[in-house]
Amino acid sequence: MMSLCVFRPVLLTLTLLLCSESAADQHQFVEEGQSVTLSCGDVRERQRECTGTTWTFYSVDKPGESKSLITLGVLNSSVPEISKRLRLKENCGLEIQNVHPQDAGLFYCQQYNQSGRLLSPDAPVYLSVVSLTKRTEEKNVELNCSVSSSLHDVKTKWLFKGKEVNNSGITTNNLQHGVTVTLPKSHFLYKKVDLFKCEVTDGENKKKFSFRSNKPGETRRRSQI
Known part of the structure; x- marks a missing residue:
């Protein structure tokens, strides 16, 4: 099993360069037009309703620009090119329907408690669209x-x-x-x-x-x- 990398927005560019090999276990291929569900990793028991779950996306086209897709369990409708095709699944996974090539990139999931403390390491997933x-x-x-x-x-x-x-x-x-x-x-x-x-x-x-x-x-x- 390859070691995991913890992703932070300010370190994203360096992370993409140094961690591509270690991200292999969190890399999914999906064909354009199909649906895919990305895992949020080891979801804590108190997170079963996903009210402390956040999903962030860095696209292939704009790797230095983050897009907040889910914030504390709430869908962000201000990202129209993808938000209408998203759904939060059981165990806080992120389902993307009718996948587009522009959906390729880095997604990562974070889990917070009610006081705003991060409960577990970020769960990064690379999505490649074929x-x-x-x-x-x-x-x-x-x-x-x-x-x-x-x-x-x-x-x-x-x-x-x-x-x-x-x-x-x-x-x-x-x-x-x-x-x-x-x-x-x-x-x-x-x-x-x-x-x-x-x-x-x-x-x-x-x-x-x-x-x-x-x-x-x-x-x-x-x-x-």
Whole structure:
């Protein structure tokens, strides 16, 4: 088990640089459009109603700017781009519905008692959002797997039947935040592209995402563990 890092707003930038590896156990992958619940860690018995729970968010786009999502159990409606999709769950976890790429970043949960004293160490969670697209053109089809994440060691690759796609005639392009594969419609795997899976890894944290549709154009489909 990797050691945990305690997050403080004034130290956030330094924390992001130094603690990305130790945050692996609190890192979740989710596909765009799906729902996810982030854990608040070890919730104290008196916090079962979450009236002392606070959730704060630092986005990928603005890592130095904090957004208060939940303050002492109350939803902050002044963050409209995400607040309508939030819900406080049992054990004070934070549910995000219909996840957007802009939701990627660092979330952390704090628990306070009635006198305002912090009851336990911050519970940090990194959320990385995976987007899958398929674009069909006149002669080719392009599959793209991109990841929005605060962490810099996230790796992506396309798989077919559990093996990395590197067949002759298929072009793989590794991007800064993802990977694409392009194959001609004449390729023998063309009719099986919906069986391709994108594997996303961060250290020992690994998840696979796949297509579920044969519709032409650009599509996004559900994920698989």
